[in-house]
Amino acid sequence: MNYLSTRGHPDRKRFCEILLEGLAPDGGLYLPEHYPQVDTATLARWRELPYAELAFEILSLYIDDIPPADLKAICARTYTAEVFGSDEIVPLRELEDGVYLEALSNGPTLAFKDMAMQLLGNLFEYELARRGAELNILGATSGDTGSAAEYAMRGKKGVRVFMTSPDGRMSPFQQAQMFSLQDQNIHNIAISGVFDDCQDIVKAVSNDLGFKRKYRIGTVNSINWARLLAQVVYYFAGYFQATAGNDKPVSFTVPSGNFGNVCAGHVARMMGLPIQTLVVATNENDVLDEFFRTGIYRVRAAADTHETSSPSMDISKASNFERFVFDLVGRDAGKLRSLFVDDLGRQGRFDLSADPAFRQAAERFGFKSSRSTHADRLATIRDTDKRFATLVDPHTADGLKAAREHLAPGVPMVVLETALPIKFAATLVEALGHEPARPVRFEGIEALPKRVVKLPADAEAVKAYIAQNCD
Numbered sequence: 062m063n064y065l066s067t068r069g070h071p072d073r074k075r076f077c078e079i080l081l082e083g084l085a086p087d088g089g090l091y092l093p094e095h096y097p098q099v100d101t102a103t104l105a106r107w108r109e110l111p112y113a114e115l116a117f118e119i120l121s122l123y124i125d126d127i128p129p130a131d132l133k134a135i136c137a138r139t140y141t142a143e144v145f146g147s148d149e150i151v152p153l154r155e156l157e158d159g160v161y162l163e164a165l166s167n168g169p170t171l172a173f174k175d176m177a178m179q180l181l182g183n184l185f186e187y188e189l190a191r192r193g194a195e196l197n198i199l200g201a202t203s204g205d206t207g208s209a210a211e212y213a214m215r216g217k218k219g220v221r222v223f224m225t226s227p228d229g230r231m232s233p234f235q236q237a238q239m240f241s242l243q244d245q246n247i248h249n250i251a252i253s254g255v256f257d258d259c260q261d262i263v264k265a266v267s268n269d270l271g272f273k274r275k276y277r278i279g280t281v282n283s284i285n286w287a288r289l290l291a292q293v294v295y296y297f298a299g300y301f302q303a304t305a306g307n308d309k310p311v312s313f314t315v316p317s318g319n320f321g322n323v324c325a326g327h328v329a330r331m332m333g334l335p336i337q338t339l340v341v342a343t344n345e346n347d348v349l350d351e352f353f354r355t356g357i358y359r360v361r362a363a364a365d366t367h368e369t370s371s372p373s374m375d376i377s378k379a380s381n382f383e384r385f386v387f388d389l390v391g392r393d394a395g396k397l398r399s400l401f402v403d404d405l406g407r408q409g410r411f412d413l414s415a416d417p418a419f420r421q422a423a424e425r426f427g428f429k430s431s432r433s434t435h436a437d438r439l440a441t442i443r444d445t446d447k448r449f450a451t452l453v454d455p456h457t458a459d460g461l462k463a464a465r466e467h468l469a470p471g472v473p474m475v476v477l478e479t480a481l482p483i484k485f486a487a488t489l490v491e492a493l494g495h496e497p498a499r500p501v502r503f504e505g506i507e508a509l510p511k512r513v514v515k516l517p518a519d520a521e522a523v524k525a526y527i528a529q530n531c532d
């Protein structure tokens with residue numbers, strides 16, 4: 062399998078080459094040259110497989126530069142009941158007639174990002190050892206990504222993590238999760254500033270090509286193809302659990318920010334998994350809902366990006382969206398460039414409302430969308446607690462609300478649970494008047510010793526810190 066750039070760069074690459082890279086050299090995102098097709102017989106065979114073996118089968122279609130036995134061992138090591146809390150790895154439960162919750166948040170950091178990041182940690186360690194190389198991961202987090210990356214990379218040979226976060230702005234639980242890690246290869250950097258300052262620092266350091274090369278700086282952000290690929294697996298696993306051996310379609314609703322999670326659903330659908338509808342659920346930061354309603358994609362300024370109670374979806378632009386638009390415009394890299402480089406670059410927006418391609422977003426690719434507000438989240442959290450004795454986190458609540466707006470008779474609707482409620486306790490307290498239960502392993506973590514340095518919002522200070530800690 063070869064990978065291409067959405068912006069038309071002539072080079073073709075193999076999986077392990079793009080594994081450690083971010084953007085393609087022309088600023089595009091990597092995609093496979095084609096989507097391998099899965100027929101009914103294959104689906105029937107895969108239905109019986111444990112999660113790690115299903116992951117191996119799917120990954121094998123996209124990875125041909127790791128020997129199969131090694132890839133199989135990596136999958137077996139990653140998706141274990143010890144790490145994810147159950148043999149099913151992503152257990153499905155029916156909430157009400159035809160509406161299901163797929164649990165993706167029982168990994169080490171209690172958010173769905175563990176599903177991909179745990180695999181990435183093992184793939185990185187494998188590939189770096191094979192090359193005799195090292196990597197220093199520099200990241201910015203407002204919560205979920207940073208902790209998932211740190212728990213995936215802790216103790217891994219050849220990898221260090223330097224994770225910036227806005228000082229004092231994560232939830233106490235999220236801070237404690239990250240800062241209590243004592244592993245020598247994990248570095249928490251609290252920046253006096255907001256999340257955007259952290260992102261600017263990461264950009265500034267990455268743009269210093271000399272520094273980047275000398276200190277082998279890499280990232281683990283959501284545009285990484287390996288993360289997306291790992292997420293494709295749980296759409297298959299969810300499908301198998303929601304159906305009983307027939308080829309009937311199911312729909313998925315996905316709480317969305319950077320469009321990484323739901324883009325994996327798009328890939329699964331392109332492979333032939335019988336998915337009827339992919340519902341994109343957004344909060345007040347409704348860039349994506351606006352596009353699927355109107356055909357206009359309009360990036361927001363920092364000042365127009367709201368701080369909401371589903372903070373992991375507070376985005377001004379959706380960094381994986383370019384992948385879907387590439388398929389939407391028939392993989393025409395020239396057209397893609399004119400949208401993402403010319404139109405977005407000049408006016409911060411592009412408009413496909415009059416383009417026949419836009420109609421295909423729903424008709425051919427199955428996309429629908431909804432938007433929620435803080436009041437909706439509180440109402441959904443209360444309602445789900447009252448009627449089903451189930452606590453959901455604010456992001457999953459956005460998903461549930463959206464799902465109910467797009468139900469179709471006879472088609473199971475699977476809502477992806479993207480985090481456990483304890484990560485966002487303040488909103489649960491606001492809705493219900495009490496804290497959600499926390500898994501035993503997290504009891505008292507706020508009181509543990511913290512490993513974190515505080516630095517000013519200054520790329521030079523961060524560079525100096527990296528240099529000091531890289532021998």
Ligand SMILES: *Cc1c(COP(=O)(O)O)cnc(C)c1O
Nearest residue numbers: 205318319320321322373479480
């Ligand atoms: C990251 C995250 C999202 C958004 O996922 P994308 O892949 O960026 O669309 C939603 N919910 C939670 C809890 C998250 O951590």
